[in-house]
Amino acid sequence: MHDIRAIRDNPAAFDAALALRGLEPVSAQILSLDSDRRSRIASAEAAQAEQNKASKEAGAAKGRGDEAEFERLRNLVSAKKDETAALQGEAARFDEALRELLLGIPNLPVDSVPPGKDENDNVEINRWGTPRSFDFTPVEHFEIAGVKPGMDFETAAKLSGSRFVVLQGGVARIQRALAQFMLDLHIAEHGLTETWTPVLVLPEMMHGTGQLPKFGEDSYQTREGWWLIPTSEVTLTNTVNGDLVEHATLPRRMVAHSQCFRSEAGSAGRDTAGMLRQHQFEKVEMVSITDAETGMAEHARMTRCAETVLERLGLPYRTVVLCGGDMGFGARITHDLEVWLPGQDKFREISSVSYCGDFQARRMNARYRPEGGGKPEFVHTLNGSGLAVGRTLIAVLENGQQADGSVDLPEALHPYLGGKTRLGADGVLA
Incomplete structure (x- = not known):
């Protein structure tokens, strides 16, 4: 298994090491999945924060008897809850795809390994x-x-x-x-x-x-x-x-x-x-x-x-x-x-x-x-x-x-x- 942080830090070195095995570059595909996964996680966290904020404001609206505002905020809470769940599901799918990709990539040779095919x-x-x-x-x-x-x-x-x-x-x-x-x-x-x-x-x-x-x-x-x-x-x-x-x-x-x-x-x-x-x-x-x-x-x-x-x-x-x-x-x-x-x-x-x-x-x-x-x-x-x-x-x-x-x-x-x-x-x- 590879360290995703090392690939983010130096994708060129990762691809160069794989080239010693005769393999094509793959860091771009890895980083694309990683970016999609991280963006969905960030968006899910933002939606979750908005849901929490709306839920708190809904409680305040109900307390002061503002039924219209309470209904609006309750609908917003429901929408943000669904949005969070959808984003988390997408993040999980990207995470699994990234894991499967990384599991299928062989280890990186040390620098002293000679190049060659067979x-x-x-x-x-x-x-x-x-x-x-x-x-x-x-x-x-x-x-x-x-x-x-x-x-x-x-x-x-x-x-x-x-x-x-x-x-x-x-x-x-x-x-x-x-x-x-x-x-x-x-x-x-x-x-x-x-x-x-x-x-x-x-x-x-x-x-x-x-x-x-x-x-x-x-x-x-x-x-x-x-x-x-x-x-x-x-x-x-x-x-x-x-x-x-x-x-x-x-x-x-x-x-x-x-x-x-x-x-x-x-x-x-x-x-x-x-x-x-x-x-x-x-x-x-x-x-x-x-x-x-x-x-x-x-x-x-x-x-x-x-x-x-x-x-x-x-x-x-x-x-x-x-x-x-x-x-x-x-x-x-x-x-x-x-x-x-x-x-x-x-x-x-x-x-x-x-x-x-x-x-x-x-x-x-x-x-x-x-x-x-x-x-x-x-x-x-x-x-x-x-x-x-x-x-x-x-x-x-x-x-x-x-x-x-x-x-x-x-x-x-x-x-x-x-x-x-x-x-x-x-x-x-x-």
Whole structure:
């Protein structure tokens, strides 16, 4: 949600920031609705004042027995009452139109975001590790001999349709170990608080983080009205929805492992093979609630938390800053981590770390009380995958694959697998 006062003060800057996203100017439309709304409010207040004045004068006329003047003033009171109600109704309609318009406009990029239209214009800012040289042609995760017994797409399709998977045996245990490893790392070394939240939320929670109203088709809604979370960003961020928190409690750093659900409405035909793009998947999500002064530093810290997971697993990756045209709706700046997948011979996204400023907080009315007093201010929010568990499983399997169909597993996972170090070609951990 945007601050209408900031748009009034500098509409050109607002439009210039949207231009970084490749969007047309919209400040004139916003200010026109705002002007209409404010003029109706002012007129309603003037009519209300005239109504009150006429009502008082009518009482005086009645008291002195001036029936003609009393009747005239009574009719004036009635007319002004109707006029006030009509103007208030018009103001409410303009207010709703303005709110709907503002809710549909994405967040403004920070100045350092590179211009561009799509992923081809993103800028690499970090690279770690060297992709492994294979003495055979590496295959995608679902083609590895040792993986096939534990990754069942046919049964999943029978149960739920396309873009689901059933994991069994060693593969299922590796996925569970990955989530546990990520949580332990973030809690013990990165200072995040482990949190468990529902996967069903009220519509206002989806509004709070920006999934609604514009992106409802990307998520699932139950018949009872709950929404299935696309990521626990929704629940973790909304823990401060409507709250006034003390500045001393910031930053609040949380991490949660959850099931996530996305309809993938805009991805028809993309990544249909394997488990890269699923309707149901797991993520370890990081969320920070902070203030304006520390928001950008927190973004760098959170990016480093996600990078550390990949480094501990020995997975080559690169970090890119997204251009304006490729950023998500609620972000002011986003770092994407892309892991190397030898089966595809390319880097693929495994984490997005975004700083949202006060954009989500305005939608949630989440504020903090400054130290030493003063007017409450909106908190600033950040979110990032730490990491997408299924995609990390894919990366571990593809990067560790051997010519005989077995998979060597990262040393960091060995304690979580009871000392097992590899997935055999028969699909059994050894």
